[in-house]
Amino acid sequence: MTSPVSSSVQAGKRLVVKVGSSLVTNDGQGLDLDAVGQWCGQIAQLRQLGREVVLVSSGAIAEGMARLGWRRRPVEMHELQAAAAVGQMGLAQAYESAFARHGLKTAQILLTHEDMADRLRYLNARSTLLALLRLGIVPIVNENDTVATDEIKVGDNDTLGALVANLVDADALIILTDQAGLFDQDPRHNPSAKLITQAQANDASLAVMAGGAGSQIGKGGMLTKVLAAQRAAKSGASTIIASGREPDVLTRLAAGESIGTALMASQPIWSARKQWMADHLHLRGRLVLDAGAVKALAQDGKSLLPVGVREVQGMFEPGDLVACIDQEGRECARGLINYSSSDTRRIMGKPSHQIAQILGEMIESELIHRDNLVVLS
Secondary structure (H helix, E strand, C coil), X not given: CCCHHHHHHHHCCEEEEEECHHHHCCCCCCCCHHHHHHHHHHHHHHHHCCCEEEEEECCHHHHHHHHHCCCCCCCCHHHHHHHHHHHHHHXXXXXXXXXXXXXXXEEEEEECHHHHHCHHHHHHHHHHHHHHHHCCCEEEEEECCCCCCCCCCCCCHHHHHHHHHHHCCCCEEXXXXXXXXXXXXXXXXXXXXXXXXXXXXXXXXXXXXXXXXCCCCCCCCHHXXXXXXXXXXXXXXXXXXXXXXXXXXXXXXXXXXXXXXXEECCCCCCCHHHHHHHCCCCCCEEEEECHHHHHHHHCCCCCECHHXXXXXXXXXXXXXEEEEECCCCCEEEEEECCCCHHHHHHHCCCCHHHHHXXXXXXXXXXXXXXXXXXXXX
């Protein structure tokens, strides 16, 4: 049986494949070299079919834990970083050796959210990944857990997979996990739970169905996968969430077979610049807007003027990315602001023609120009 999303995988040239920790580490008992070899073999077959594949692989911290003899995932940041540093060596070596058996070369790409948030570094990461794909290399991407702190972390590799899908304009994101897909209820507690075979990625009810935590080895649960699918849809990438324990799952998906849960990207595709702004996970501040300003942004396609701002939260400088929220706390837009937080507090609620009088000069008449703003709802 073929689904529209499976067809997009079948027809798509560029795929991002995310493999979860439990699949490559045998549920945390060290690297499963046989499993790693199977993934590499399937990706090699996709390459023979003319596909470009970026692999986002979890497992560095889990491998480090196994090498260090730790049974439980540590809580302290320095211990997590140490485990990642130890485990990354084994993970990279395992993939390099397995792909070499198929005549393929690999490259390791370690990212943090800071790499994605800075526009120049974002474009550099994109250029590097696209160059590697043109050269026939298989990029293996992971979060740089050896240096990442809470302030610059992506947080989980499901989200990282979506960010990478947007970064390289992938046709599809394939998230492989230890579950068969997304169910309408938790199948671990309700044996009558039904597998959702197909849905729209932006269906708000999916997040409710996906509640629940992941394993003690990996960090992501089903909710992170649904949110990743919604994020990937912004660049037109549909998502498949499927069991990595299905035999030949990647090659079967590439052949058009329907496996797991297919989440279709049906919303308009955003420009690369808007995707970059939307993909920020950590913002510098927030502006609370009145109803008129929310309407001007969300419905009328206008710029944000100081007169519509009711409250300024956080500390930021000109050029920083800030969120625009309504008075109920819902984010309606985000954009690059023209004024610092201190200056914004001085001019908020005022008409634009008073900016020069209040600040001594007027850099721009808008707080955020519509060309530097993305509407989220």
